[in-house]
Amino acid sequence: MKPRTTIPIVPDRSRDISQPLEKLSADERLKAGSDQLRGTIAESLMDRITGAVAESDAKLMKFHGIYQQDDRDLRAERRHQKLEPAYQFMVRVRMPGGVCTAAQWLKLDELARAHGGDSLRITTRGTIQFHWILKHALRSTLQGLHEVLLDTIAACGDDARGVVCSVNPGLSGLHRQVHALARQASDHVIPRMRAYHEIWYGEARIAGSEPEEPFYGNTYLPRKFKIGFVIPPCNDIDVYAQDLGFIAIVKDGKLLGFNVAIGGGMGNTDRDATTWPRLADVIGFAAPEQVIAVCDAVMGVQRDHGDRKNRAHARFKYTIDDHGLDWIKAEIERRLGYALKPPRRYAFTTNGDAPGWQRDEEGRWHVTLLIPAGRVTNSADAPWLDGLRAIARVHRGTLRLTTNQNLVISGIEPDDRPAIERLLESHGLLKWQKAGALRRSAIACVALPTCGLAMAESERYLPALLDRLEPLLDRYGLAQAPITLRISGCPNGCSRPYIAEIALTGRAIGRYNLYLGGGFHGERLARLYLENAPEDSIVAALDEVLGHYAADRQPDEHLGDFVVRAGYVTPVRDGPDFNTPNERRAERADLESVPAG
Incomplete structure (x- = not known):
């Protein structure tokens, strides 16, 4: 790892080291006393009586x-048999910008077949996670990743998570340049994590006079922190959902710098008016050489001023709403030692992945594969695992994972395209x-059966939901209309539902909240339309909306814009307004109850 660059940040850790630990949340006290995330993880791994680790170690292992x-x-069957739960582990890989070499993919495939239930999952942050890994296989899995220069540091935990980047940087020199900055940022912002090397690689502990974590300290960040780089006109990473977003400003093919956006986040708790999703605000412009300094300054503000007493209120979005955007911007600029320049103009026109073949300026080919819910396994639909292994064995370029859960086979030489096409077919x-x-x-997020937070199905339910909705789209001539649909098994929003035009978040088995009206380019939050509704009620509501949309939409009008214009939902003005009741829907219901004439 590269040493952290010295940045002129003024320490002000008022919510960390200067407050008595007993006044902080239990998680803050755990981090402070964890010996820099070592805890008793090594001892828990040696305990063969249980498939689990100690509760405190389970929290630390997220880092x-x-x-x-x-x-x-x-669960129910094992409880009946008086057995402990069928414990297993999810392991998420740090893969900046989603770029993966063919050799790395073959190692991922090997580990999935050996320890991960013959399955890989492409996440909504453009990386891979394994499921079903048993405790005794954790070390061999992480050591296998290390063999191909991959790790899992900070893929979870209260730190800067894996940095995402617009898909397919191989399409142009511009994409390569932005991806290089994304990788540099990822390597810079992750914790130093000596504990990781000791526990998983067996390295000896080295005593030193310098602090192990000169930036993070011993309590790290109050909550997770997400960074992303996007290249307009495609908002494929949903930059407004990032804690810190860099929006590339390009002129005549040259990267001038980035508009800086702060404060996005999707987490929410149903019926809790003190929580809300939030879209990031653009606060200024920075040159490419200022990116690392901006990362440190923004993260430093959250480190020092984020809420360490109430974990549900600890994301950066709440820090901004508590202190005010103007104060946060001024504090960022104070730490930078200079003011950010005014934002530059930009525009988004799309947010998805373009399937099929594309050719870059150097004559190489790239093919984007649409993978249902990002699940790479050998299923009845397609042998994804076998097919991608066969391709990786002959491919001389890279594979790139997208935040829309798809995969790009990138950098295919013209002479190699026929062989790749034959394998795909x-x-x-x-x-x-x-x-x-x-x-x-x-x-869709993973949800059941592995996610402990899931309240309803998501990945496993998505095909059935689509089977109900596609006949409606066919009936109304909307089969090829671009509409964003996201489904999440709980309100936490890993699938970024609150910026979708149609979104479902799980409330209980078979019941969901239905949200409508998010911006097609991720520029507007959706509004709650139906609460705790069963599938038939959701499909009936969407039947009405889609029929009306097909009949009365304006040229090039997206569904999210239409449902706002037509009065199905009121537009969400900001994060706190997300929890305001849908006034327009109430007005429509009142009108519909008045007898005709």
Whole structure:
């Protein structure tokens, strides 16, 4: 790892080291006393009596990129048999910008077959996570990743998570330049994590006079922190959902710098008016050479002023809303030692991945594969795992994972394209390109059976939901209309539902909140339309909305804009307004109840 660049940040850790620990949350006290995230993880891994680790170690292991989970499909049966839950672990890889070499993919495939239930999952942050890994296989999994220069540091935890970047930087020198900055930022902002090297690689502990974490200290950040780089006109990473977003400003093919956006975040708790999703605000412009300094200054503000007493209120978005955007911007600029320049003009026209073949300026080919919910396995639909392994064995370029859960086989030499095409066809990996627009763009989180937070199905439910919705789209001539659909098994929003035109978040098995009216380019939050509704009620509501949209939409009008204009939902002005009741829907209901004449 590269040493952290010295940045002129003025320490002000008023919510960290200067407050008595007993006044901080339990998680803050755990971090402070964890010996820089070592805890008793090594001892927990040696305990063969249980498939779990100690509760405190399970929390600390998130910083190591590992979540303890259990098979929730088996919970009731195992409880009846007086057995502990079927514990297993999710391991998330740090993969800046989603770029993966063919050799790295082959190692991911090998580890998935050996320890991960013959399955890989492309996440909504453009990386890979394994499920079903048992405790005794954790070390060998992480050491296997290390063999191909991959790790899982800060893929989870209260730190700067894996940095995302607009898809396919191989398409041009511009994309390569932005991806290089994304990788540099990722390597810079992650914790130093000596504990990681000691526990998982068996390295000896080295005594030193310098602090192990000169930036993070011993309590790290109050909550997770997400960074992303986007290249207009495609908002494929949903930059307004990032804690810190860099929006590339380009003129005549040259990167001039980035508009800086701060304060995005999707988490929310149903019926809790003190929580809300939030879109990032653009606060200024920075040159490419200022990116690292901006990362440190923005993260430093959150480190020092984020809420360390109430974990549900600890994301950067709440820090901004508590202190005010003007104060936060001024504090960032104070730490930088200079003012950000005014933002430059930019525009987004799309937010998805373009399926199929593209050729870059150097004559190489790239093919984007649409992978349902990002699940790479050998299923009845297609042998994704086998097919991608066969391609990686002959591919001389890279594979790139997108935040829309798809995969790009990138940098294909012209002479190699026929062989790649034959492998794609023989494994049936191109049939999803011909699906309807809604199915091609839909995103779902994992949810059941592995996620401990899930309240309802998501990934496993998505195909059935699409089977109900696609006949409506066909009936109204909307099969190829671009519409964003996101489904999440709980309100936490890993699938970024609150900026979708149609979104479902789980409330209980078979019941969801239905949200409408998000911006097609991720520029507007959606509004709650139906609460705790079963599938039939959701489909009936969407039948009404889609029929009206097909009949009365304006040229090039997106569904999210239409439902606002037509009065189905009121536009969400800001984060706190997200929890305001849908006044327009109430007005419509009142009008519909008045007898005709």
